Amino acid sequence: MNLYSIAVIPGDGIGIEVVPAAIQVLDTVAEIHGGIRFDWTHFPWGCEYYLQHGTMMPQDGIDTLKSFHQIFLGAVGMPGLVPDHVSLSGLLLKIRRELEQTINVRPAKLLHGMKSPLAAPQDFDILVVRENSEGEYAEVGGRVHRNGEEMAIQSAVFTRKASERAMRYAFTQAAKRRGHVTSATKSNGIAYSMPFWDDVFREVSQLYPDIQAASNHIDALAAFFVMKPHVLDVVVASNLFGDILTDLGGAIMGSIGIAPAANLNVERTYPSMFEPVHGSAPDIAGKGIANPLGQIWTSKLMLDFLGHEDLGEIVLGAMEDTLDDNVKTADLGGTANLKEVTERVIEHVKLRAEKGVSITNRL
Known part of the structure; x- marks a missing residue:
């Protein structure tokens, strides 16, 4: 026992x-x-x-x-x-x-007996894998000039080890599910961390040739959660993006x-x-x-x-x-x-x- x-x-x-x-x-x-x-x-x-x-x-x-x-x-x-x-x-x-x-x-799944606020949600079943140790929530930064001209600096930290670990976990989960991983990015607006995230995702995806891989900008991906959540399987995201997407996932289920x-x-x-x-x-x-x-x-x-x-x-x-x-x-x-x-x-x-x-x- x-x-x-x-x-x-x-x-x-x-x-x-x-x-x-x-x-x-x-x-x-x-x-x-x-x-x-x-x-x-x-x-x-x-x-x-x-x-x-x-x-x-x-x-x-x-x-x-x-x-x-x-x-x-x-x-x-x-x-x-x-x-x-x-x-x-x-x-x-x-x-x-x-x-x-x-x-x-964090899963987002349309449960039997639940009514989604979406007009035609179909049977979506999404698993969000969120990097949970660094990214935008890293404790790097500070505040200066507390005399009326205050300034705050918050630095995001993305390491290859942590990013790769989250992505590998996402691919292993997709292998048990429907075989598709979507990466949440914003490399068209965030100059360094997100292109780095994209590079690591491309490298990791090559290790899993039997799993389909896609990359979507976070704003478009948020829209997909509302407009066509049924096309998503496993989503891998940074700390902040994963946090936001999963609250949205709770909302489309019918209740966070x-x-x-x-x-x-x-x-x-x-x-x-x-x-x-x-x-x-x-x-x-x-x-x-x-x-x-x-x-x-x-x-x-x-x-x-x-x-x-x-x-x-x-x-x-x-x-x-x-x-x-x-x-x-x-x-x-x-x-x-x-x-x-x-x-x-x-x-x-x-x-x-x-x-x-x-x-x-x-x-």
């Missing part, structure tokens, strides 16, 4: 509610499978911790996390009390950087509240971290009406990374079955609460496991 030790950081707002819901689903999957178990260790890190201790996590927090197989994160943020740059840099970004989670993966993300240490020298894209939503926190599907989909990504793709398909299929039943929270136009959605997902997990139904063989 595989026993996985998971560090749980519910964080803030609705994270405290949706994380236990997803854990219930994962524990149900483990009970059904019999060959896996999860050992959950909870950490109260986040903005409440910051208000009490002046830091988002303890000084030895990173060393503590290194002993776990994976990290399960809820949401981070407490607008009005803790500045966003403090909450993000003190926890989420700190973990990503110091545990070398250099690849961010259901979108999942994985921050991967692909070398597996440190734990990876799995989190939903949605924020802490303090306006609805504590009311029991938050949508747990983003966190539950995130658990599917963790199962995939652990090598249990078959179990991950059961979870995603159970989500779609629940949406097909019209058991939805208010943000999706339904009347169900968090508990009702979670219970229905668990019910469908059990049904799918009993009948051996996969996501491609629907009930």
Whole structure:
């Protein structure tokens, strides 16, 4: 039996509610499978911790996390009390950087039972692979002249190693899917980093002759997400471009509240971290009406990374079955609460496991 030790950081707002819901689903999957178990260790890190201790996590927090197989994160943020740059840099970004989670993966898929705001979305299924360690988010720059003539400089950093790593990962994922990788660029306007990115992409694509490769400028690619998302398979992008495209991906799915993300240490020298894209939503926190599907989909990504793709398909299929039943929270136009959605997902997990139904063989 595989026993996985998971560090749980519910964080803030609705994270405290949706994380236990997803854990219930994962524990149900483990009970059904019999060959896996999860050992959950909870950490109260986040903005409440910051208000009490002046830091988002303890000084030895990173060393503590290194002993776990994976990290399960809820949401981070407490607008009005803790500045966003403090909450993000003190926890989420700190973990990503110091545990070398250099690849961010976010799917955008039209789920059964979801209504896309697009008029004719067809069945799109996009996987965005985002370089997660440098690019436009590199901590290089500063501010000078604070006397009324202030100036800020922010430098983007693109290394061959990080760019190539993200692209190689994108091509390996495309080989498991529909065999196409699109690179997001802006080399017609950004003079150095983007032509460099294009050069590396061309070189990497030659190593995968069986995979189709294309390069699109980010503005045109954003339009493709809206006008013809069904033609896209795997998209590889820099830190900033990937961040923007995946929010757009959540929007065309029908709600950014259901979108999942994985921050991967692909070398597996440190734990990876799995989190939903949605924020802490303090306006609805504590009311029991938050949508747990983003966190539950995130658990599917963790199962995939652990090598249990078959179990991950059961979870995603159970989500779609629940949406097909019209058991939805208010943000999706339904009347169900968090508990009702979670219970229905668990019910469908059990049904799918009993009948051996996969996501491609629907009930």
